[in-house]
Amino acid sequence: MNHAHHHAGGAGWWPALLALLVALPYLAAGLRLHRRGDRWPAGRWLAAAGGVTVLAVALALPGAPFALHVAGHLLLAMVGPLLLALAAPVTLALRALPAPGRRRLLRVLHGRPARVLTWPPVVLVLDLGGMAAFYLTDLYALAHAHPAVMALVDLHMVLAGFLLAVVVAGADPLPRRPGLVGALLTLLVAAAGHDVLAKLMYARVLPADGGTPAEIRLGAQVMYYGGSAAEVALAVALMAGWYARGGRELRRDLRRRSAPASAPTPAPR
């Protein structure tokens, strides 16, 4: 088995092309906002640039040794999608699209498929199921024999990771966004599932095609600890969003409490 060609062609031009396909619409929409005088936050620009770069790097990484493949997987399925979710692409699209396009996008967002796809249990099955199928079954060997299968696997990983990041920590509107406790429980199940799968890879020396047992065990540990780091980042993103929302509410309350007292009737003194 030739381990040098893990990601459907290893390196080459197509990861960069794929990154451009994600980046160009975002860039066009953001510039459109700026031209009409609206500001799109710098943090979201940075998150988008970071996310696209991480995806391109992940796709260009060589697939061997196995630990490096796992590092690429973590970037592709967890780090990149989190950054893209923080870039709030749907919010940007809603603001940049002309009215008919916006209506069409809203219809899609409120449709049944979007509601089902962003329901936490479905997101968890897509995310953990994809990872279990790829690393614990023969799909790993199949994907390495057929570049098209690998491309589909990669696409699934990015999209499932993006759904998880959007549901847990994203800034985009959802048909039914879970509350703080729901988002935390979703993250807990995803993180625990990820840890268990990484330990199963270690315990059963899977995927069988990944290399020597020592290489596979090293990769499984990279999966375990790298995954934990990405999960901490997800938790921080979620809680930072909660903290910022609380701060905005506090400031609103403060303004409301000070404004009516001073404006109509000056406090008797």
Next chain:
Amino acid sequence: MTATGRSVLAGVLIGVGVAAFLDETVFHQLLHWHHFYDGAGLEAGLVSDGIFHAGGWIAIVVGLFLFADLQRRRITVPKRVWAGGLLGWGVFQVYDGLFQHKVLGLHQIRYEVDLLPYDLAWNVSGALGVVVGAVLLTGRARQVEAS
């Protein structure tokens, strides 16, 4: 939730998180007393370990943000934060020491030594945390009015 309740909750989350973090870094990573995987445990043990590993990290992040929120609203009840912290840490320690180590047989504290002093130190320190935490939880504490 009241300021007192939120203080306890922030403490519990930070306590559980710190216990899990110490277990992970000090005993697994630095001392190498525990192993990544023993091959001896049941697969139920893997799930239990996975939930606690992930839960520990998430708990510490959530606990710190809750604490920061209490501080910015100036409604922290420090004694209750300590109560929660010691309870969380102690309960985790005893759960890990008795249930995960002994019942599930996931891993032991250390290998190729007499386990008794280690088990005693592990579980007694945890039990002490629970007792002190419970005392702090039921004792009098200054209430802070939400502004």
